[in-house]
Amino acid sequence: MTKERKAKAPGCPSCKGPVRPRVENPDFPFCSQRCKAVDLSRWFTGSYAVPGERVEGVLDRDDDQEGKGK
Numbered sequence: 518m519t520k521e522r523k524a525k526a527p528g529c530p531s532c533k534g535p536v537r538p539r540v541e542n543p544d545f546p547f548c549s550q551r552c553k554a555v556d557l558s559r560w561f562t563g564s565y566a567v568p569g570e571r572v573e574g575v576l577d578r579d580d581d582q583e584g585k586g587k
């Protein structure tokens with residue numbers, strides 16, 4: 518078994534499918550415009566969902582609920 522030294526394309530980051538070369542693919546490194554959009558939206562969604570940034574206004578009423586029993 519001979520291993521060729523071929524620069525293998527990593528594939529589409531979104532669907533892992535084959536990607537056409539940059540010269541003929543305006544959506545490089547994605548395989549299609551759709552995958553490009555999918556990946557971008559995923560990116561935005563991830564950056565918006567920042568953990569630990571919760572609104573804890575409910576805790577303001579902590580004293581209020583003390584007499585209401587448990």
Ligand SMILES: [Zn+2]
Pocket residue numbers: 529530531532533534547548549552
């Ligand atoms: Zn793709």
